[in-house]
Amino acid sequence: MTAWAIEVEALSKSFGRNRALSNIDLKIGRGEHVIVFGPNGAGKTTLVKVLSTLSKPSSGTVRVDGEDIRSDPVKVRRRISLVSHDTFLYDNLTVYENLRFYGKMHDVPDLEENVREVIARVRLEPRLHDRVGILSHGMQQRVSIARAIIHNPSILFLDEPEAGLDPQAVVMLRDVLESVNTPERTIVMTTHNLRQGVEMGDRVVILDRGKIVYQASRDDIDTVNFYEIYQSYTGTGE
Amino acid sequence: MRGSLSKVLAIFWKDILLEIRTKESVTAILVFALLVLVIFNFAFEPETATMNLVAPGILWVAFTFAGVLGLNRVFAIERENSRLAGLLLCPIDPMLIYWGKLLGSFTFMFAIEIIVTPIFLVLLNLPLFLPRLLLIIVLATLGFTSVGTLFSALANNIRARDIMLPILFLPIVVPVIIAAVEATALVLQSSPWGDMMTWLQIMIAFDIIYLVVATLVFQYVVEG
Amino acid sequence: MDAKGALKHYALVGLGFALMVAALYMVFIYVPTDKNTGAVQRIFYFHVPLAWIGFLAFFVVFVCSILYLTKRDVRWDTIASASAEVGVVFTSLVLITGSVWAKAAWGIWWTWDARLTATLVLWFTYVAYLLVRHYVTEDSQRARLSAVLGIVGFIDVPVVALAVMLWRTQHPGAIIFEGGLVPSMLFTLIVCIVAFTVLYFVLVAQSTRLKNMEADIRNIKDIRMD
Numbered sequence: 001m002t003a004w005a006i007e008v009e010a011l012s013k014s015f016g017r018n019r020a021l022s023n024i025d026l027k028i029g030r031g032e033h034v035i036v037f038g039p040n041g042a043g044k045t046t047l048v049k050v051l052s053t054l055s056k057p058s059s060g061t062v063r064v065d066g067e068d069i070r071s072d073p074v075k076v077r078r079r080i081s082l083v084s085h086d087t088f089l090y091d092n093l094t095v096y097e098n099l100r101f102y103g104k105m106h107d108v109p110d111l112e113e114n115v116r117e118v119i120a121r122v123r124l125e126p127r128l129h130d131r132v133g134i135l136s137h138g139m140q141q142r143v144s145i146a147r148a149i150i151h152n153p154s155i156l157f158l159d160e161p162e163a164g165l166d167p168q169a170v171v172m173l174r175d176v177l178e179s180v181n182t183p184e185r186t187i188v189m190t191t192h193n194l195r196q197g198v199e200m201g202d203r204v205v206i207l208d209r210g211k212i213v214y215q216a217s218r219d220d221i222d223t224v225n226f227y228e229i230y231q232s233y234t235g236t237g238e
Numbered sequence: 239m240r241g242s243l244s245k246v247l248a249i250f251w252k253d254i255l256l257e258i259r260t261k262e263s264v265t266a267i268l269v270f271a272l273l274v275l276v277i278f279n280f281a282f283e284p285e286t287a288t289m290n291l292v293a294p295g296i297l298w299v300a301f302t303f304a305g306v307l308g309l310n311r312v313f314a315i316e317r318e319n320s321r322l323a324g325l326l327l328c329p330i331d332p333m334l335i336y337w338g339k340l341l342g343s344f345t346f347m348f349a350i351e352i353i354v355t356p357i358f359l360v361l362l363n364l365p366l367f368l369p370r371l372l373l374i375i376v377l378a379t380l381g382f383t384s385v386g387t388l389f390s391a392l393a394n395n396i397r398a399r400d401i402m403l404p405i406l407f408l409p410i411v412v413p414v415i416i417a418a419v420e421a422t423a424l425v426l427q428s429s430p431w432g433d434m435m436t437w438l439q440i441m442i443a444f445d446i447i448y449l450v451v452a453t454l455v456f457q458y459v460v461e462g
Numbered sequence: 463m464d465a466k467g468a469l470k471h472y473a474l475v476g477l478g479f480a481l482m483v484a485a486l487y488m489v490f491i492y493v494p495t496d497k498n499t500g501a502v503q504r505i506f507y508f509h510v511p512l513a514w515i516g517f518l519a520f521f522v523v524f525v526c527s528i529l530y531l532t533k534r535d536v537r538w539d540t541i542a543s544a545s546a547e548v549g550v551v552f553t554s555l556v557l558i559t560g561s562v563w564a565k566a567a568w569g570i571w572w573t574w575d576a577r578l579t580a581t582l583v584l585w586f587t588y589v590a591y592l593l594v595r596h597y598v599t600e601d602s603q604r605a606r607l608s609a610v611l612g613i614v615g616f617i618d619v620p621v622v623a624l625a626v627m628l629w630r631t632q633h634p635g636a637i638i639f640e641g642g643l644v645p646s647m648l649f650t651l652i653v654c655i656v657a658f659t660v661l662y663f664v665l666v667a668q669s670t671r672l673k674n675m676e677a678d679i680r681n682i683k684d685i686r687m688d
Contacts, residue, residue, distance in 0.1 A: 016601035017680055054323055056461065077329040088324025090252065092259045097252075104248040105328035107241055147324075388614070392607055396597045405593060406611065409586035410618045412579075413625035420632060440625050451617060455610045458531050 004063070005030045005155055005186040006051060011060035013046055020046040022210040024060070028203075030154075031183055035201035036190040039234055042207040044190035045084075048159045051188065052082045065154060078106070081148035084159035087140045088147065091133030095119065095143050098132055099150060106151035118146040122176050138169030142176055149180050156180075158189040162196075174200070198226045208234045245330050249338025250345075256315065257346065263311050264349065271304035271354045275361065286363075293362050294422035298415055300354065302382075305347050306404045309386035312343045313394040322394075322460065332457040336387060340452075343383045343390070351375050364426060370434070374421045377441040381414035384445060388452040391459045417441045471667065478664045481657035485650075493650040502566040505559050507650055511658035512556045513581060519549025519662065520584060520616055523591070527612030530605055537674070539605035542612060543595060544669035548662060550588040556581055575630055580623040587615035 008026040012019070021043045028034050038044050049055040051062060053073045062069045064076045089098050099115045108114050119128055122142040132140060141161060148156060158177075162170045174196065181187070191197040198204060204221065206214035206229075214233045221229065257264055278296040282288055316322040325335055355375065359366050386407055393403040421437040489507045496503035526542035529535075560578065561571045572578065591611050598604040643651065 016599070052327065054326060074329045074331060077327055080327075082323075082327055084320070086320035086323065088321055088327070089319055090256060090321065091318070092256050093252070097255065101248055101252050102324070102328070105245055105325070105330060107329070385614070388610075392594075392610060395603065395607060396594065398597055402590075402593065402597065405586075406590045409583045409590065410614065412583055413618075413621045416625045416629050420629060436628055440621075440628065444621060447617065447621070448614075451614060455531075455613060458606055458610050461606070 003029065005032070005065060006188070007061075007063040008051070009061045011047075011050065011062060012058050013043075013050055013055065014058045020210055021050070024210075024212055026205070026212065028186060028188065030186055032203060033187045033201045034189070034203045034205060035197040036188065036205045036207055037192075037194065037197060037230060038190070038207035041209075042234075043210040044207055045159055046210075047207065048082065048084070048157050048188065048190055052080055052157045053077055054082070078151070079153055080155045080157065081151070081153040082157045082159065083141070083144050083148045083161050085161070085163045087132075087144040089132045089140060089143060092131060094129050094131055095124065095135075095146075096128050098143065099146060102147045103150050108151050114150055118150050119143075121149070121180055122146045136169070138165050138172060141165065141169070141173060145173075145176055145180060154184060155186045155188070158187065158191075160190055160192065162191065162193060170196075194227055194230055206230060206233050242331070242334055245328075246334050246338045246341065249325075249335060250341040253315075253339070253342035254345065257342075263308070264346065267304050267307050268350050268353060270307060271300045271350055272357065274300040274303055275354070275358055279361070289362055290364075290426065293358075293364065293426060294419045297355070297358055297422060298378075298419050300358075301347075301351055301378075302408070302411070302415060304350055304354075305379075305382050305386065306407060308346050308350065309343060309383070309390045309407065310393075310400055310403050311346075312339055312387055312390040314390075314399075317394065326460060332460050333453045335460065336391075336453060336456040339391075340383055340387045343387050344379055347379050347383060348375070351379060368425055370425045370431075371422060373438070374418055374425065374441075377438060377445060378414050378418040380445045381441055381448065382411055384448040384452055385410050388456055388459065391456065395459075413440060413444055417444075474660065474667070475664055478657065478660040481653065481660055485654045485657040488650040488653055493646055494644075496647075498567075500567075502563060505563040507654045508658075509556060509559045509563060510651060511655045512552050512559065513577075514655060515658055515662045516549055516553035516556050516581065516584060517619070518659070519545045519552060519666075520588065520612075520619070522666070523549065523612045524616035527609035530609045531613075536601070536605060536677075537670075539609065540673045540677070541666065541670050542609070544666045544673060546588055546591050546595075546612075547669060548665045550585070550592060552662070553581060553585045553588060557585060574626065576623045576627040579626040580619055583622045584619055587611075587618065591615065 004027050006026065006028040008024050011021055011024040011026075013021040024047065036044050036047065046055065050057050051064065051069075053064075053069050053076055056070070065079050067076050069076050088102075090101075093101070096115065096119075099118065100111060103111045103115060116125075116128075119125055122145055124139060124142055124146070127135060127139065132143060135143065145161075161177075162173055165173060170193075177200075189197070189200070198218065198221075201218055203215070203217050204226075205212055214229065275296060278292075278299065279289075282292055313322065316325065326332070352375075355371065356366060358364075359368070386403075389403055389406045389410075393399045393406060396402045417437040417440040421434050421441075424434050424437075485507075489504055493504070493507070495501055522545040523542045526538045526545065530538040530542065557578075560581075564573070565571050591608055594608050594611055595604055598607055
């Protein structure tokens with residue numbers, strides 16, 4: 001068992017002529033919460049897609065929980081999960097049916113119990129038998145989180161989960177994320193929200209034009225002035 | 239192994255549930271298939287002799303066109319909310335996704351054929367009880383959907399997906415169409431079993447070849 | 463291209479040119495006129511090689527598709543796309559020369575026999591392959607998806623030929639392209655087949671080189687921009 005939850009070495013990813021990621025080196029420990037910032041087009045989503053096995057690296061190695069994602073992606077997928085702006089949910093099925101489906105796809109034992117447990121964690125029990133399509137986007141995101149944790153992944157990826165949510169929903173989302181937090185669960189989250197993001201993480205990483213331009217543990221940075229730090233490293237204002 | 243089967247069935251059941259919930263696709267495609275039959279009836283001289291000659295062709299053209307529409311849907315439903323990505327994040331061999339989708343598209347197309355065929359036979363005053371026709375329909379539909387499910391996933395990636403699917407699909411299934419039409423003609427003429435054997439064999443060979451090939455290459459179509 | 467490669471290339475072009483000249487001489491001057499169908503039969507000596515190349519080209523697409531998917535070297539994809547472009551032209555010419563010849567010699571433009579139908583299906587498969595390549599802009603996705611089509615499409619060709627052959631025994635139609643060959647005709651035909659095969663290789667090699675150079679230029683431009 002390696003000490004690292006995620007080990008990235010010299011990762012590069014190109015889409016044809018577009019170099020989305022260049023030579024990324026990153027090590028994330030178990031239980032760490034890493035927040036990735038960066039302007040649009042920096043490569044945040046690409047990075048998350050590669051780490052979560054949705055996209056193959058063009059070069060370099062990525063090890064998740066000790067497993068090389070190229071050699072056994074199926075094994076890696078048992079232990080990870082992704083929440084993104086897209087919910088991966090079926091609008092015409094109920095919350096219950098969606099969760100049962102994903103539970104089955106992940107070989108979750110005692111499925112009935114686990115479905116009820118995760119829906120309670122995201123505080124949506126009363127909506128369990130409603131069609132996902134009639135829920136607000138904020139509630140759909142919470143169901144998506146329930147979907148993501150139903151198989152108890154040791155690593156949770158979040159790609160701008162609060163995108164498209166109104167401020168109240170964002171607060172609710174943060175609460176839910178904290179409630180699904182477990183000490184052993186590693187979290188990697190990308191976000192545009194500098195203030196909230198910095199408060200949520202143990203470590204911050206700034207990505208710009210496919211490269212890591214800044215990394216620091218939260219204790220070492222002045223969270224109040226993080227905005228200035230961000231601006232200086234990316235040359236943009238957000 | 240058991241885990242794999244239950245995942246294939248889970249995908250299949252999800253697709254069935256989705257169709258039952260909305261019922262929109264099956265109704266629309268059913269109506270379309272019947273319209274094709276009707277239009278073909280007007281395309282030919284209404285004498286019985288002509289009709290009996292062209293009847294098998296009409297039936298299979300209707301099924302082919304309706305089939306293409308149905309196949310478009312197979313992976314189109316996975317586009318919204320990035321559901322295909324959701325499936326690919328599951329610890330599942332991609333070929334199981336193919337098989338789950340295949341069961342769904344086969345059932346969908348078969349359901350339409352089961353409803354359209356008796357109507358067709360009635361419209362042309364042909365005998366209704368034809369169990370051999372059922373066998374032909376099963377084999378041909380398996381051929382269509384084995385290739386079609388693969389190409390539905392492929393075309394899903396392309397901008398002009400709705401027109402690309404038939405362009406990809408139709409040349410490949412020419413052998414199935416030939417065999418199905420010929421075999422159907424023999425059934426309608428009440429020919430003995432033996433005459434039909436070659437055509438059934440072609441369909442069976444096609445089905446086996448393409449089920450194997452599609453299973454092997456499907457992963458390359460959906461990988462990132 | 464280094465000196466040795468250039469030498470090999472020009473040797474091939476030279477050989478092809480020489481063979482073509484020989485072939486043209488043989489077709490138009492050396493070989494006797496066909497007794498049954500007359501002068502127009504000479505199209506045969508072009509038609510058959512074109513047909514053979516049409517199928518060879520797609521076989522190359524098939525093999526390169528498998529090699530690309532297993533090895534992921536983009537050069538296999540480049541060869542496949544070059545072969546498809548040459549192949550579709552040759553196959554189109556087969557259909558055209560065949561129709562012209564059939565009309566002049568036997569009075570009909572077309573018949574649904576195994577060879578013609580299989581060639582037509584092959585043509586459609588080429589078109590589908592090239593359309594996929596046209597619509598998918600991202601390089602690795604384009605290579606991957608067209609490789610799948612290259613594999614599935616090629617397997618179909620013999621199945622179609624078989625099905626149509628059986629169909630024809632049920633519904634015999636006009637019979638064309640039959641007849642024996644005297645030795646001089648056979649010899650001419652063989653020279654033509656070899657000449658066209660060399661032409662195919664020259665064209666594919668040229669096209670592949672060109673595409674590789676285009677890719678290199680794009681890469682240099684991108685590195686400059688970084």
